[in-house]
Amino acid sequence: xxxxxxxxxxxxxxxxxEATTILRNGEQxxxxxxxxLMALVALTYSPxxxxxxxxxxxxxxxVLALAVVSIAFTGQAIATGFDRRYGVLRLLGVTPxxxxxxxxxxxxxxxxxxxxxxxxxxxxxxVLGWRPALVGLLPLAITLVCGVLAFVSFxxxxxxxxxxxxxxxxxxxxxxxxLGLGLVIPTGELPGTVGAAAAWxxxxxxxxxxxxxxxxGAWPWxxxxxxxxxxxxxxxxxxxSFRWSD
Amino acid sequence: xxxxxxxxxxAVVVDDLRKxxxxxxxxxxxxxxxxxGRVTAVLGSNGAGKTTTLECLEGLQRPDAGTVQVLGIDPxxxxxxxxxxxxxxxxxxxxxxxxxxxxxLRHLSRFYTDPExxxxxxxxxxxxxxxxxxxxxxxxxQRQRVALAAALVGRxxxxxxxxxxxxxxxxxxxxxxxxxxDLADRGVCVVVxxxxxxxxxxxxxxxxxxxxxxxxxxxxxxxLTVEEPLEKLFFRLTRPAGRGAR
Numbered sequence: 001x002x003x004x005x006x007x008x009x010x011x012x013x014x015x016x017x018e019a020t021t022i023l024r025n026g027e028q029x030x031x032x033x034x035x036x037l038m039a040l041v042a043l044t045y046s047p048x049x050x051x052x053x054x055x056x057x058x059x060x061x062x063v064l065a066l067a068v069v070s071i072a073f074t075g076q077a078i079a080t081g082f083d084r085r086y087g088v089l090r091l092l093g094v095t096p097x098x099x100x101x102x103x104x105x106x107x108x109x110x111x112x113x114x115x116x117x118x119x120x121x122x123x124x125x126x127v128l129g130w131r132p133a134l135v136g137l138l139p140l141a142i143t144l145v146c147g148v149l150a151f152v153s154f155x156x157x158x159x160x161x162x163x164x165x166x167x168x169x170x171x172x173x174x175x176x177x178x179l180g181l182g183l184v185i186p187t188g189e190l191p192g193t194v195g196a197a198a199a200w201x202x203x204x205x206x207x208x209x210x211x212x213x214x215x216x217g218a219w220p221w222x223x224x225x226x227x228x229x230x231x232x233x234x235x236x237x238x239x240x241s242f243r244w245s246d
Numbered sequence: 247x248x249x250x251x252x253x254x255x256x257a258v259v260v261d262d263l264r265k266x267x268x269x270x271x272x273x274x275x276x277x278x279x280x281x282x283g284r285v286t287a288v289l290g291s292n293g294a295g296k297t298t299t300l301e302c303l304e305g306l307q308r309p310d311a312g313t314v315q316v317l318g319i320d321p322x323x324x325x326x327x328x329x330x331x332x333x334x335x336x337x338x339x340x341x342x343x344x345x346x347x348x349x350x351l352r353h354l355s356r357f358y359t360d361p362e363x364x365x366x367x368x369x370x371x372x373x374x375x376x377x378x379x380x381x382x383x384x385x386x387x388q389r390q391r392v393a394l395a396a397a398l399v400g401r402x403x404x405x406x407x408x409x410x411x412x413x414x415x416x417x418x419x420x421x422x423x424x425x426x427x428d429l430a431d432r433g434v435c436v437v438v439x440x441x442x443x444x445x446x447x448x449x450x451x452x453x454x455x456x457x458x459x460x461x462x463x464x465x466x467x468x469x470l471t472v473e474e475p476l477e478k479l480f481f482r483l484t485r486p487a488g489r490g491a492r
Contacts, residue, residue, distance in 0.1 A: 003359045086340065094306065098329065
């Protein structure tokens with residue numbers, strides 16, 4: 001009788017498959033590493049917008065937050081939207097992996113790829129003079145993991161409810177919108193009401209928390225809680241409305 | 247006969263199945279069974295309800311009324327032990343577009359404790375010649391063969407194959423027919439949807455004819471074709487009202 005491999009083995013296989021798929025995808029590499037790198041260099045060396053000195057200390061954690069959105073949100077939304085279009089989600093859903101295993105595998109692959117992103121972006125930032133507070137490295141890592149979980153949920157929400165082409169457009173558009181909502185620029189530097197609102201939205205929460213951890217060594221508990229809450233709401237909506245076929 | 251079903255208990259049971267999508271009744275009170283060690287062809291025109299019925303049997307759709315059972319289990323929400331025993335070939339393939347055909351098959355095989363050796367499946371279906379080619383660059387017929395291999399790699403007790411020879415050239419079609427009959431000879435319950443009378447006559451032990459979501463005939467191929475050929479029977483039972491004799 002045919003029997004399923006152990007759950008951990010199935011999920012590990014899917015994680016590896018998803019991670020290598022991301023690595024082989026040139027466009028994904030562009031949006032996940034090259035664009036954040038460009039943002040890192042441009043914001044560090046341009047005089048605008050006005051930021052506390054040294055600029056790299058403000059910019060680097062924001063760029064790490066931007067990379068979260070690139071891979072966990074834009075990249076995953078587009079990949080999952082097209083997997084849905086081509087029936088990949090349905091096929092994997094009827095294998096022993098199942099739908100739950102597929103989602104866990106995707107999330108772990110994003111976390112794995114993010115480690116690579118963070119190593120590259122963090123390494124370049126260090127070369128450019130970034131000196132994060134050492135006591136802030138752990139809370140920074142926790143912040144970024146909370147961000148990955150929240151933004152993967154948002155990615156699944158739009159990937160499971162829109163046509164693949166619409167996912168492509170919306171995920172890219174939102175990357176730009178999120179960029180301006182406190183990811184790389186502190187919400188306090190944004191104009192009045194926009195900044196006040198952005199401070200409570202996922203991109204602002206993620207960006208501000210990353211900076212608070214890296215610059216001051218803070219433990220931004222409230223931001224983590226709110227990020228996870230946003231993620232839970234998105235996951236709940238995705239669970240209710242996700243359509244497995246296009 | 248497979249060890250997992252008894253002669254008294256068919257491997258697949260569809261009982262008064264009804265599935266509605268908005269204003270469209272896709273399946274309207276269909277009942278039929280399929281046995282282990284036999285090929286059952288579900289024959290019908292486009293929109294007859296074949297794929298929807300298969301999706302209910304695969305656990306991809308939840309019946310609105312009636313019941314379906316596969317290996318004595320309700321497929322909706324069934325766990326990995328069940329999914330390991332059921333092989334599925336989707337009409338749209340469900341293959342990840344960017345990965346090589348061989349990589350996809352090897353990946354799927356990792357979900358099972360005792361999968362078919364992938365190289366053997368590749369050779370049997372002539373996939374070895376293009377195993378390193380990304381799925382998106384394969385012809386329609388090549389993709390069909392990979393999708394069929396995906397259904398077989400877990401050594402299923404029941405195989406649902408949705409139009410396995412659509413778009414195949416005559417040689418490839420013959421290869422697929424050999425694989426299907428070989429599966430049945432090994433005790434697998436094989437359910438195949440098709441538009442082709444020739445296909446049904448060549449490989450099926452049992453035939454289910456569907457029209458407008460209903461079963462208009464079912465039984466062994468021999469019994470159904472005692473008085474008239476399958477093609478004549480099909481057109482007599484499924485000819486739209488008001489259309490003249492062919």
